[in-house]
Amino acid sequence: MDVTQYLISPAEATRRSGPHDKIVMSSRVRLARNIKGLSFPGWAKKAERVRALETVRPAVETLPQMGGTPFSDSMDNLTAIDKQILVERHLISREHAAKTAGSGLVISKDESLCVMINEEDHLRMQALRPGLQMKQAWLAIDQVDSELERRLEYAFNSELGYLTACPTNLGTGIRVSAMLHLPGLVLSEHINQIIQSVNKLGLAVRGLYGEGTEALGNVFQVSNQMTLGESETDIVERLNKVLLQIIEHEENARVMLLEKKPKMVFNHIGRAYGILANAHSISSKETMNLLSLMRLGVDLELFPGVERSLVDELFIITQPAHLQKTFSEKLAAEERDVLRADMLRERLRTVHRPNPKLPPSLDKNSSQ
Numbered sequence: 297m298d299v300t301q302y303l304i305s306p307a308e309a310t311r312r313s314g315p316h317d318k319i320v321m322s323s324r325v326r327l328a329r330n331i332k333g334l335s336f337p338g339w340a341k342k343a344e345r346v347r348a349l350e351t352v353r354p355a356v357e358t359l360p361q362m363g364g365t366p367f368s369d370s371m372d373n374l375t376a377i378d379k380q381i382l383v384e385r386h387l388i389s390r391e392h393a394a395k396t397a398g399s400g401l402v403i404s405k406d407e408s409l410c411v412m413i414n415e416e417d418h419l420r421m422q423a424l425r426p427g428l429q430m431k432q433a434w435l436a437i438d439q440v441d442s443e444l445e446r447r448l449e450y451a452f453n454s455e456l457g458y459l460t461a462c463p464t465n466l467g468t469g470i471r472v473s474a475m476l477h478l479p480g481l482v483l484s485e486h487i488n489q490i491i492q493s494v495n496k497l498g499l500a501v502r503g504l505y506g507e508g509t510e511a512l513g514n515v516f517q518v519s520n521q522m523t524l525g526e527s528e529t530d531i532v533e534r535l536n537k538v539l540l541q542i543i544e545h546e547e548n549a550r551v552m553l554l555e556k557k558p559k560m561v562f563n564h565i566g567r568a569y570g571i572l573a574n575a576h577s578i579s580s581k582e583t584m585n586l587l588s589l590m591r592l593g594v595d596l597e598l599f600p601g602v603e604r605s606l607v608d609e610l611f612i613i614t615q616p617a618h619l620q621k622t623f624s625e626k627l628a629a630e631e632r633d634v635l636r637a638d639m640l641r642e643r644l645r646t647v648h649r650p651n652p653k654l655p656p657s658l659d660k661n662s663s664q
Contacts, residue, residue: 299378300621302367303385304407310608314427318595318604319543321475321515322386325433325532326422327441328460328469330451336461337399337414345398345414352418355447356402356411361440363405371399380617386424386475388412409440416461417469419444428543430472430536434528457524467524472535476542479514479592480549483564490545491516497538498522513584513611518542550596562652565593573644577633583614583640598650610643 314320330336334348349370357368371379371392379393387403392415399414412420421444423437451459457467465471481487491501502517503510518539520531553561568589571578578586591607593599612618614636620627623635 299367299369299374300381302403303381306609306612306618307605309385309407310605310612311603312426314425314429316543317427319477319546320428320539321426321477321608323425323427323429323433324386324422324473324475325430325437326420326471326473327437328417328458328462328465328471329419329421329441329444329448330459330461331418332449332451334418336416337418338416338461340398340414342398348418349398349400349413352413352448353400353402355444356413356419356421359440359443361404361409361436361443362402365405367401367403369401370397371401372396374401377617377620381621384612384615384617389415389420391415392420408436411440417465428474428536428539430474430532430539434472434532438528464521465523468526468528468531470523470528470531471519472532473517473519474535474539476516476518476539476546477514477588477591478516478542478546479588480546480553482514483561484549484553486545486549487516490542494518494538494542497534499535499538512581513588515584515588550592554596558652561592561596562598562650565589565596565598565650569593569599569644569647569650572640573647573649574641575637576641577630578637578640579629579633580614580616580636583636584611587611587614593650598652599647600651602647606643606647610640614639 314323331348331351334340335344337345337348340348353368356362357366379388382388382401383390383393387407387410388401389412392399392401392412395415401413402411404410408424410422410424421437421440423433423440425433453459458469460466460469478487481490494501498521500519500521502519503512518535520535568586572583572586572590587607587610590599591604594602594604594607613622616632619632619636619639627635
């Protein structure tokens with residue numbers, strides 16, 4: 297099965313909205329679970345992994361929350377490009393993309409639920425929501441978990457909680473995270489201060505694709521680190537409070553930048569637009585970093601009539617696997633860079649250059 301024929305189009309996916317979605321691009325709650333009596337996937341031989349897949353996959357496919365006709369397949373049936381597309385959509389981890397026989401995947405019709413089978417644990421189930429919707433994502437995945445627990449016997453210990461392959465997931469097995477767009481804090485050089493403060497609260501800050509990745513496009517993932525000794529609802533509530541504080545800091549950073557360094561802000565956004573709309577070769581990394589600045593420009597109303605969803609769609613379709621899939625051929629990096637630039641010029645053809653309008657008091661003092 298071709299996964300892209302099943303997935304919602306990037307244009308439709310990026311039109312979905314949620315609270316605080318200028319800054320919070322998405323909310324995710326993930327649970328790790330294992331089946332009693334079976335070795336963890338990393339220790340299991342192929343035959344045991346296949347047996348676990350054959351046990352878990354039908355139970356997940358028939359969940360009412362999956363919408364009746366979910367996408368379901370074994371990882372060895374997916375092409376490398378399709379797997380990478382799922383990573384670029386944040387539906388699976390990079391680690392799961394490397395899996396083959398004995399691992400699988402089930403995605404709900406609306407893509408709000410995704411279950412990785414035999415990644416690091418037998419079950420890695422996640423609920424995704426646009427904007428800041430931590431509580432809604434938790435309630436959705438809690439329903440899935442409760443239904444699966446009636447169908448499957450989980451590995452559970454009365455003292456340690458749910459048993460997981462990695463000790464850091466022991467207990468509740470919950471990982472709550474949000475993807476944040478923070479260009480204001482980056483441009484004002486306050487991002488490191490925020491990251492240090494968040495780390496002191498026992499939370500982790502990672503890059504665009506999670507642990508070990510950089511914050512391309514000024515996008516950061518904030519998540520809990522502790523899963524033991526605190527209830528799921530307490531973890532969700534604690535992270536939600538921290539996210540509201542980060543949102544406030546980002547909003548304040550944007551206001552201060554416009555008050556104190558407007559020309560610097562307009563220069564960054566104008567240059568970003570100029571390159572994106574006129575380049576004839578551009579890398580994925582440069583594209584994401586420049587699209588971040590253009591997204592900031594849209595939020596600051598410097599591009600009248602332009603929807604944020606256009607920029608968010610370009611975030612997705614200009615990434616390597618999506619680009620390769622669009623042109624249905626194997627492309628060298630240099631060829632992708634040329635085709636990416638062609639795509640950007642075409643999509644931005646009707647977008648006029650940014651038109652900053654400042655109150656006279658700010659305009660007179662903007663010598664930066």
